[in-house]
Amino acid sequence: xxxxxxxxxEIGNPFSHQQSDSLITGLCREMEGLRSRCDQLxxxxxxxxxxxxxxRLRRELKALHQRQQDLRRSVSEMRRGRLKxxxxxxxxxxxxxxxxxx
Numbered sequence: 001x002x003x004x005x006x007x008x009x010e011i012g013n014p015f016s017h018q019q020s021d022s023l024i025t026g027l028c029r030e031m032e033g034l035r036s037r038c039d040q041l042x043x044x045x046x047x048x049x050x051x052x053x054x055x056r057l058r059r060e061l062k063a064l065h066q067r068q069q070d071l072r073r074s075v076s077e078m079r080r081g082r083l084k085x086x087x088x089x090x091x092x093x094x095x096x097x098x099x100x101x102x
Contacts, residue, residue, distance in 0.1 A: 024078075024088035031071055031095040034064050038100040064100060072096045 041061045048054045075093045078086075 024086060024092050027071060027074065028088070028092050028095055031068070031092065034068055035098075035100050035102065038064050039102065042101060068096060068100055 038061065041057050041064070045054060045057050045061075048057060071092070075089065075096055078089055079093075
């Protein structure tokens, strides 16, 4: 097998192909976890009558959106790196661009 078959085997790439896929898979799972938690927060906000709880839930919601932005930046950085052609990266990019609130 040559290097084009295993992008992680390229000189200067700190991750193997398997490690890169594993990293991106974990980030995809995290993105889905963010979306799931966001749905829970929206439901809790709709039921909440207590102001302090509502504030806490809104802060957490804001933190979830910030993490989504962080993941988007990570995707952009990976695209500039050696993972440009990764199908997992394309999938993660799609997930990070979808709205958290469904």
